[in-house]
Amino acid sequence: MALRWLCAMLLALPGVWGVCQQPPRFVFAEPPTPLKESYPTGIELRYKCRPGYVMASGKSPKVTCLSNSSWSATSDFCIGKSCGLPDIRNGKFNYTTNLLFGATITYTCNIGYRLVGKPSAQCVLKDKEVYWDNIPECDSIPCSPPPVIENGQLINGDRDFTFGMAVSYSCDRDFALIGNATIHCTVDDNLEGMWSGPAPECKVVRCENPKVKNGKRLSGFGTKHTYKNTVTFGCNPGHLLNGSGVVTCEADSTWKPPLPTCDPIYCGPAPQFLFAESERAVGDSSLAGTKLMYRCKPGYTAAHGMSSVVTCLSDGTWSADPDFCIRQECPHPMIENGDVIADNFLFETVVTFICHSGYELKKSSAKCVVSGDGVDWDTAPPYCKRQFPDVLCGEPPTIDNGMHNGGKDTEFVHGSTVAYKCNDGFILVGEAFLQCIARDQYSGVWNKPPPECRGGANIIIVGILPLLLAMLVMNI
Template sequence: MARPQPAPEKAGPLSDGPGTGIGSRAMELLWLCAVLLALPGARGDCQKPPRFAFAEPLTPLNESYPVGTRLMFRCRPGYTVARGKFPFIACLANSSWSENPDFCIGRSCGPPDIPNGNFDYQTDLQLGATITFTCDIGYRLVGKPSAQCEIDGNDVSWNNIPYCEIIPCLPPPVIQNGQLISGDRDFTFGMAVTYRCDEGFALVGDDTIHCTASEELQGVWGGTVPVCKVVRCDNPEVKNGIRLSGFGTAHTYKNTVSFECQPGHTMKGSNVVTCEEDSNWEPPVPTCEPNCGPAPQFPFAEAEGAVGDSSPAGTELSYHCKPGYTAASERSSVVQCQDDGTWAAEPDFCTRQQCAPPTIENGAVAAENFLFETVVTFSCHPGYKLKKSSSAKCVVAGNGVDWDPAPPYCERQPPEVLCGEPPRIDNGMHNGTNGKSFAQGSVVVYKCKDGFTLAGAAFLQCIAGDQRWGVWNQPAPQCRGGADVILVGIFPLLLALLVMNI
């Protein structure tokens, strides 16, 4: 059975914009859809389609259309086919038209040209959009402050584009005894004009004013218009001073003079003064006064805070006592620089602190006084011995003074122990023959003459005996020789033979 062929329709243009037609492949797909909808089994009709504000049908509309009908539209003036969409709707099998919203969109008016200004918008710049205008600083808007994108024939355009004009100023004020350097011309926002005074007059104030704008965007001159006055300041002189700049005797408005003082003097006031409009120097002309050299140094006190190499007359320096010293009563610790450049101070306004007088039982202390940094010496009475250091010094201790080291003490000594002359021996001698008495602990050594042998201890030591007398710790040895030696040698041998019963 042959496939039914639908009656051909006259196809109108798919778009009123250049280059927006549907391709041949797309047309084939559309015709295929129409054929399928016309096959047996398709039922129902579609009512007249709704009216679109952005498009109109190519042919007059009927009251109803069979399923499969495709209606083509063209975009109304001010609209163009949206990218990726086709201007048609189709009657579907459920007797409703296919959805294809906004297949035509408003054309763009594009950004407006507004020199020296700008525009603001909340959406795009398409048909129906509204924009507002602003001008750059120094310009004001001429025309309506907003515009709307409207249809203009077959296209769209802005219904109103204002322009920005530069804000003008009236001619600047005229001053007495002076004139404008700029001359006659038109004055607009941002321009500056400069004044100058006639000969013999000084310009008081800024010599330049600028054309600015008020809140109502009216041109006004910013700044204070200067005046031309006669200003003459007396020639400044500083005793004991040297002028560094501003030489000459004539001085007018805003002239400056700078000074420095001669060596040995200190400046009071500013070293630079300016001639002001009331013909006076501001600040007042300084003075140079004699100064004192570095702050005086004392062995007993030091200045409070940093002090420079020189100080002007009248300067007062406060001192505090160094450790080990204390403030003297009814004497001031303030040192003052006098008008003759010398420092004045009361003598010895700090005095040495005194250590407590040291005492030593069974001894004596030798010292001239007990003031700070004094050294004392100690000694013991007979029969006593000094323990610890024999001297001490009065030094700083905390907020006061004390002895260092602490004073010693005297320890009682036992009576001296003496031994008499060591015993003499025959055929021998000892090394203590030159002494008559020997202290406890003394040691003497014995030895025999040639041919004799020492029998007994060779060393004797003096040890304590009863009361104060000493004794030698063991009997004196003997020096033996000749037959005594032989007997002494044979006796041990005989004793051994007896024991062994030989």
């Protein structure tokens, strides 16, 4: 009896003889019925997709009892049906997985629309089909009628206004529109319709005729000025604009920014020049645009192509041509028996002089100075005086067959020169001129030995002998 009970227990244990217990259960599929308490190894059961699910492509709905008493099956062989894209006008939906059975989505509306209904939906089963259990609507957001204004009117204001629509205003004659002429329907944080701004005003705006001392108008001429009229100012010569040069007539009938001022511009003291002076006296300051005429100082003259007018500029500085006066030139000095040393002969130049040998300079320099309406040397040109005036040479040496031109004089002063010549038939050999030079401060001497006069025949023979020999050689 005990053995029979033990055998029954062993047969009932799973896996002992290769049997499987009841097949697995799936959310998406159901096994064939009726179910048994156990199944033998190798048996296959074909499952059927539950409502809301369909067979997955490429997968088998069969499960098999294995030799280890477990069931084998492919995963997710049934998948949920798709609810498809929900149709929501003027809106869109958001999802994080898919659109299959069991999925949940949320709705949002486009700008200018607000959601009417639940903000989410689920893909659910009904009558063995799936569908979205909720599709809300996106209604356009309306604005209340636009505000009316005094002394003006709406353009196309007799209609309903929703998000994005605009309305414009205009003013009656002689009234200016202050603010934005157009406002549009928008929304607040609570998705309630509201206008983008307040309605404009229609006002009478008149600004006084603007005037700026020492200034002038460059635009905006006329005497009547209304809202947003502009006037542009500039300053008269010698004045600097302080403030904005462009002003606008604003809603409170005043000019903004405030009218500018034209402040005078001054230069400092008139410039000083070494070569010129102003024709009239001026103070320590001069208004910009002031022109001063200068005249050249004595010793100077106007430079060609240069203006002697000096002008006070708008930046507070004086302008002038460079070196509009140049130095005058003295006559070129000359000195007998000497030379002048100088780079030029212009006003205030000092020149120096040197004498030739044998002469003594009595004054070494001269300066070019003012003289009348021009310039001249401050003194008469110096001269070169002969040195050693009492130094004498005796009678020049006499020569044979010749003579000198000293005549019968027996004394010759320093620097005297005599010339020698030969009688006919004789030729002069040596220096033809002798000069009396100083030996010391008391006596002189002739600077060279006298020449000689040699016989002319001997010289002719010496000179003609080579010619005769050449003629004999050539058999002439």
